[in-house]
Amino acid sequence: MRPSRSRRDQRGLSISVEAAVVLPAIVLFIGLLISLARLALADQHIGAAAAAGARAASLERSSTQARSAASDAVDAALRRRDVACNVTTVEIDTAQASRPVGQYGVVSVRLTCAVRLSDVTLPFMPGSLDVSAERTSPVDPLRGK
16 A cells, blocks of 8 residues: 555654754754863963973073063964964963072963853854963073083
8 A cells, every 4th residue: 555645744854853853863963072172272382382482591691581482472372373262361480580599499371361252153162261370390400501
């Protein structure tokens, strides 16, 4: 026996209903993956920029030069990696950078970036999330010799 025409029409309707239910879930899942990927990449780039700033500061002889070198290195690293930050905050601790030759110390850079998520356009996502990293680097005790 052949199925009646109305049964075939009902099967087609059930496939349409399933697609209407599943498709938005797939779109939301893909949007969530894009958001998480952007946050993971930003976390890596922010950490690398903070490390570059701490390393640059640790090579300088005075606290003022160390702050300037760290700020320049962080800016260059963020530009090079093209991180999409709404707001960037850099805190540089160079109190131990001006120690006399032969004494050990560390400098640290804390970098916070508000990563933009507004272009992902998911209904439950905030416009941005803060990602931060802090890195330290030992001051070269023989840098003056």
